[in-house]
Amino acid sequence: xxxxxxxxxxxxxxxxxxxxxxxxxxxxxxxxxxxxxxxxxxxxxxxxxxxxxxxxxxxxxxxxxxxxxxxxxxxxxxxxxxxxxxxxxxxxxxxxxxxxxxxxxxxxxxxxxxxxxxxxxxxxxxxxxxxxxxxxxxxxxxxxxxxxxxxxxxxxxxxxxxxxxxxxxxxxxxxxxxxxxxxxxxxxxxxxxxxxxxxxxxxxxxxxxxxxxxxxxxxxxxxxxxxxxxxxxxxxxxxxxxxxxxxxxxxxxxxxxxxxxxxxxxxxxxxxxxxxxxxxxxxxxxxxxxxxxxxxxxxxxxxxxxxxxxx
Numbered sequence: 363x364x365x366x367x368x369x370x371x372x373x374x375x376x377x378x379x380x381x382x383x384x385x386x387x388x389x390x391x392x393x394x395x396x397x398x399x400x401x402x403x404x405x406x407x408x409x410x411x412x413x414x415x416x417x418x419x420x421x422x423x424x425x426x427x428x429x430x431x432x433x434x435x436x437x438x439x440x441x442x443x444x445x446x447x448x449x450x451x452x453x454x455x456x457x458x459x460x461x462x463x464x465x466x467x468x469x470x471x472x473x474x475x476x477x478x479x480x481x482x483x484x485x486x487x488x489x490x491x492x493x494x495x496x497x498x499x500x501x502x503x504x505x506x507x508x509x510x511x512x513x514x515x516x517x518x519x520x521x522x523x524x525x526x527x528x529x530x531x532x533x534x535x536x537x538x539x540x541x542x543x544x545x546x547x548x549x550x551x552x553x554x555x556x557x558x559x560x561x562x563x564x565x566x567x568x569x570x571x572x573x574x575x576x577x578x579x580x581x582x583x584x585x586x587x588x589x590x591x592x593x594x595x596x597x598x599x600x601x602x603x604x605x606x607x608x609x610x611x612x613x614x615x616x617x618x619x620x621x622x623x624x625x626x627x628x629x630x631x632x633x634x635x636x637x638x639x640x641x642x643x644x645x646x647x648x649x650x651x652x653x654x655x656x657x658x659x660x661x662x663x664x665x666x667x668x669x670x671x672x673x
Contacts, residue, residue, distance in 0.1 A: 374586055377654045381586070387579050388478035391572050395485050398568055402496040406561045408503060416556045417441060418448035418504070423545050425612045425637055429630040431622065439620060446616040448559060449506035451542070452497035454610060457511050458538040459490045461523050465531040468523075469580075482576060489569045500562055509613040515606055522603060527592045529584035533600040533657060535577045536648055537607055539570050541671070544644040578651065585655050597657055601665025608641065608669040638670060645671040 374381045424444050426432040432440065466487055470480045501508055510516065526534065546563035549555055585593060617627035631637055649672050652658050658666055666672040 374583075376582055376586055377656075378582065378651075381583055382579055384579070384583065385478045387576070388482040391482045391576055392478060392485060394572055395482070395489075395569075399489065400492075400565045400569070402492060402499070402562070402565055405565065406496075406558060408499065408558070410558065412504075412556050412558070415441070417552075417554050418445040418556055418559050419451070419545075420549055420552050420555060422636075423548065423640060425631045426627060426634075428636040429634050431627060431630050435622075439622075442620045443616065443622075445504055446506050446509075446619055447612060449501045449504050450509040450613040450616050451611075452501050453509040453613070454511065455497050455538075455542065456494045457516070457519065459494050461519050462535055462538065463487050463490050464523050465526060465535065469528055469531065486573050486576060489573065493566060493569070496562060496565070500558070503558070507615075507619065509615060511610045511613070515610050518606055522599070526599065527588065527595055529581055529588050529592060529596040530599045530603075532577045532581040532584065533596055533652065534603045536574065536581065536651075537600070537604060537645075539574055539577070540648040541607075541611075541641070541644040543567060543570055543574065544647065581657075582655055585657065593656070594660075597659055597662030598665065600652075600657060601662040601669070604666050604669035604671050608671055611641070641671055642673050646673075 418441070421427055421440065421444065424432075424440070424447055426435070426443065435443070466483050470483045473480050498508075511519070522534065523531075543566075546567050550560045550564040550567060552560070585596070588596070612631070614624050614628050617624045649658065649666065658672070663672070
C-alpha cells in the first residue's frame, strides 16, 4: 500500500529541525481557532466616537516621523496623517487578503476535503473574510477615502495570483502578514492610540498568529519537496513581490489629502533612515526565517535587498 503524502514526508529535516506532521499542525490550529476567534461586528464598539488627541497609528510608525517635514507639521496635521495612513494600510490589507484567499483556495483545490489541513485553510479563509470586512468598516468609520493600490500593482497582483507556485504563495502570504503583524503588536497595547484601532489590531494579531504558523510550516515543507525550478521561481517571485509590497505600503495620496506636497513627502520618506529601520525591523523575523529555509539566495536575495526590507 503506497504511503500517504504526510507519511512519506515524516522525518524530513531542514535548518530549523524536523518538519512537523501536517495534519497534527492543522488540528492544533483548528483547536486554537475554536477558542480564540472573534466577530468584529459584535466584539468592537463601533458607536463610540474617536477620542480627541489620540493617534490612529503610533507616531513612530507613521511614514514621515522624524523627517524635516514632520518637524514642520502641526500636531493636528500629524494626527490627521496617522488617520489617513491607518486607512491606507487597511486598504492595503484588504487587497492583500483578497489575493491570499484566492491562493489558499488554489492550494487546497486538489487536496482531500476531509483533511484537517484543508479544514484549517477554509477556517483561515473565514478569518480573512472577517478581517477584510473589519478593515472596510474601519475605513468608512474613519471618514477617510479608500486607498486602492495603483493600477500597476493591482494588475501585478492579478498576475501573481495566476502564476504563483505553492511555495511562492506562502512566501508572499508571510510577507503580507508578518511586517504588519510586527507593527500591530506595537499598536494594540499603545494607550496613545484610538481604542477602536487598538481593538482592530488586537483581533488581527491574535488570529493572524495562526495564519503565520500555518504558512511557515507549509513553506518549510514546500522548500524541501518542490522541484528545483519551483524553488528558484519562488526566490525570484518573492523578491519581486517584496519590491512591490515596500512601494505599496503607504499610498502617496495620503500626503495630498492632509495638505502636504506629495513629491516632497515621498522624497523625504525614501531618504528617512528611521523609516528604513522601521521597515527592516518589521521584516527581520521573516527574512531570518526565509534565509534559514533557503529562500533568500541568488537573484532573489538581491531583489529583497533592493526592496529595502533586507539590510
